[in-house]
Amino acid sequence: MTDSTQVALLGMDRNELGALAERLDEPAYRAQQLLEAVYRQRVESVEQISTLPQQLRAKLAEKNVSVGVPRIEQRFVSVDGTVRYLLAFADGQSVETVWMPEGDGGEASEAEAGDSEVRGAARGWGRATICISSQVGCAVDCQFCLTALLGVKRNLTAGEIVGQVLAVLKDQKVSPQHDRINLVFMGMGEPFLNYDNFIKAVRLLVQEVGLAESRMTVSTAGIVPRIHDFGQEEIRPRLAISLNASNDDQRTKLMPLNKKYNLGMLIAAARAFPLRNRERVTFEYVLLHNVNDLPENAREVVELLRGIKARMNLIALNPGPGIDFETPADEAVAAFQQILRDAGILTFVRRPRGRDIYAACGQLKRTVEIATAPVP
Numbered sequence: 428m429t430d431s432t433q434v435a436l437l438g439m440d441r442n443e444l445g446a447l448a449e450r451l452d453e454p455a456y457r458a459q460q461l462l463e464a465v466y467r468q469r470v471e472s473v474e475q476i477s478t479l480p481q482q483l484r485a486k487l488a489e490k491n492v493s494v495g496v497p498r499i500e501q502r503f504v505s506v507d508g509t510v511r512y513l514l515a516f517a518d519g520q521s522v523e524t525v526w527m528p529e530g531d532g533g534e535a536s537e538a539e540a541g542d543s544e545v546r547g548a549a550r551g552w553g554r555a556t557i558c559i560s561s562q563v564g565c566a567v568d569c570q571f572c573l574t575a576l577l578g579v580k581r582n583l584t585a586g587e588i589v590g591q592v593l594a595v596l597k598d599q600k601v602s603p604q605h606d607r608i609n610l611v612f613m614g615m616g617e618p619f620l621n622y623d624n625f626i627k628a629v630r631l632l633v634q635e636v637g638l639a640e641s642r643m644t645v646s647t648a649g650i651v652p653r654i655h656d657f658g659q660e661e662i663r664p665r666l667a668i669s670l671n672a673s674n675d676d677q678r679t680k681l682m683p684l685n686k687k688y689n690l691g692m693l694i695a696a697a698r699a700f701p702l703r704n705r706e707r708v709t710f711e712y713v714l715l716h717n718v719n720d721l722p723e724n725a726r727e728v729v730e731l732l733r734g735i736k737a738r739m740n741l742i743a744l745n746p747g748p749g750i751d752f753e754t755p756a757d758e759a760v761a762a763f764q765q766i767l768r769d770a771g772i773l774t775f776v777r778r779p780r781g782r783d784i785y786a787a788c789g790q791l792k793r794t795v796e797i798a799t800a801p802v803p
């Protein structure tokens with residue numbers, strides 16, 4: 428480690444912090460102190476790590492070691508309580524992270540109430556969901572998604588992924604030990620195109636931050652080889668697949684990625700996915716008026732999912748400038764849902780959250796020019 432290299436503690440696991448302590452000629456137990464400070468106490472600077480002697484804190488600062496928590500650049504608050512954060516990293520790049528008290532009626536909404544839910548209810552919410560990003564922008568180019576318009580700027584590091592969660596927990600004054608917090612990897616980016624950093628972040632979030640893997644869901648547009656790898660992970664969130672079409676022609680038009688990994692490959696991967704007790708593969712389907720929201724599409728989806736232990740989340744398109752599709756009528760959404768339910772598929776309609784502040788699904792593109800004033 429040279430003195431000019433910036434080193435972030437956030438993103439390091441127990442072994443890496445142990446190696447750092449060794450390089451600094453410090454005893455091995457420093458690794459535990461650093462883990463506690465960074466992931467549990469959520470300190471923002473080395474100076475705040477009160478368990479370390481002052482001399483060591485000075486040494487860390489001298490060696491350019493920082494914690495590496497992202498800075499909250501802007502915060503937009505929706506009328507429905509959703510908060511969209513614009514979080515900036517050391518190199519000036521930024522991503523969006525969304526806090527949704529009460530979630531969106533989608534993933535992880537079925538579980539039973541507990542003490543934490545009662546505690547949250549006193550503040551107006553029983554459970555909350557944090558939606559985090561895995562890349563700056565996205566390369567996948569789904570035609571109904573505003574994030575796609577950004578292209579991909581870079582991958583996030585494991586520390587930057589975990590840092591989003593810590594920044595929001597701190598800002599909302601909540602913790603996974605006391606509050607019912609769900610996490611979804613459904614913000615900007617395709618997590619399976621940044622697989623190693625994503626999975627390292629998952630391990631840190633479970634083992635060090637204390638989030639339950641059963642309350643975490645990752646959504647992929649369908650990177651088939653990584654779905655197979657993901658199924659082999661010892662620690663992993665639940666799997667969601669962004670389906671959005673009922674046949675290959677339509678899916679290739681809406682999601683060009685389908686040319687590489689077509690529906691046959693994708694559905695085969697879902698079918699082979701090793702599910703745990705009481706687990707299902709979630710499918711997400713953005714309904715676009717008169718494009719993929721017709722009864723025949725619903726019937727094709729039923730055929731595709733036959734024999735898979737699935738649940739379906741339907742999302743009526745969240746509109747945005749530059750998106751050439753329209754939001755379907757409520758009746759079309761209800762009819763689509765009914766066809767799936769009649770076929771025995773557990774099907775939910777996700778409530779749009781934070782549409783007024785561009786925080787809803789497919790709307791994350793670092794929009795700052797909106798009527799709602801950012802909260803200082």
Ligand code: SF4
Pocket residue numbers: 565566567568569572573574575614615616617648789
């Ligand atoms: S929907 Fe997801 S995978 Fe598709 S472009 Fe948007 S962020 Fe990327």
